[in-house]
Amino acid sequence: MxxxxxxxxxxxxxxxxxxxxxxxxxxxxxxxxxxxxxxxxxxxxxxxxxxxxxxxxxxxxxxxxxxxxxxxSPGLDRPLVKEADYARFAGQEVQIRLRVAKENRRNFNGILLGLQGGKVSLRTETGDVELDYDHIEKARLVPKFD
CATH class of the missing domain: 3.30.300.20 (K homology (KH) domain)
Incomplete structure (x- = not known):
C-alpha cells in the first residue's frame, strides 16, 4: 500500500x-x-x-x-482534485489553469457547469467553453465574501 x-x-x-x-x-x-x-x-x-x-x-x-x-482544511479556495469534485461544485465560480493552452489561453475563470465525457464545462464572460479534464494543471474554487 x-x-x-x-x-x-x-x-x-x-x-x-x-x-x-x-x-x-x-x-x-x-x-x-x-x-x-x-x-x-x-x-x-x-x-x-x-x-x-x-x-x-x-x-x-x-x-x-x-x-x-x-x-x-482545504480552505475557501479549495482545490478541485477528483472528477467527483467537478460535479459536487457545479454552479460555483472556479479558476482553472491548463497544462496545454486552448485558444492561446491557459487560464480560465467562470462558473463550473460540470464534467462529462472527459470535458469540463465552464461558463465564462465570453461564453461557454469545454476544457479537457486531462489537460487541467490546477483548478480552485473562487472564494465568495459577502
Whole structure:
C-alpha cells in the first residue's frame, strides 16, 4: 500500500475525505488536506486534531519516516482534485489553469457547469467553453465574501 492509499484509507475510516496530499521534495513534510462535505461550516480545528492524532499513530505503526505532519482544511479556495469534485461544485465560480493552452489561453475563470465525457464545462464572460479534464494543471474554487 502506498502512502496516499494509506492516508486515504485512514482519513476515510474516520469519516473525512482526503482532498490533497502534498509532500516536500525529500518527503520530510506531509501536508494533508481534509474535508467533511456533509458538515455545515466545514472542517474545524478539532477535526484536524482528530485526524492528525490518528495519522501519527498509523505512520508510526507503518514505520513511515517523516519530520512533520500538517493536517488542515482545504480552505475557501479549495482545490478541485477528483472528477467527483467537478460535479459536487457545479454552479460555483472556479479558476482553472491548463497544462496545454486552448485558444492561446491557459487560464480560465467562470462558473463550473460540470464534467462529462472527459470535458469540463465552464461558463465564462465570453461564453461557454469545454476544457479537457486531462489537460487541467490546477483548478480552485473562487472564494465568495459577502
Amino acid at each position: 502506498d502512502l496516499r492509499e494509506l492516508l486515504d484509507t485512514t482519513v476515510t475510516g474516520l469519516g473525512y475525505e482526503l482532498v490533497l496530499l502534498e509532500l516536500s521534495p525529500k518527503g520530510r513534510l506531509l501536508r494533508v488536506f481534509i474535508d467533511k462535505p456533509e458538515k455545515e461550516g466545514g472542517v474545524n480545528v478539532d477535526d484536524c486534531v482528530t485526524v492528525s492524532n490518528q495519522l501519527t499513530r498509523v505512520l508510526m505503526v507503518e514505520n513511515i519516516d517523516y519530520d512533520r505532519l500538517e493536517v488542515s
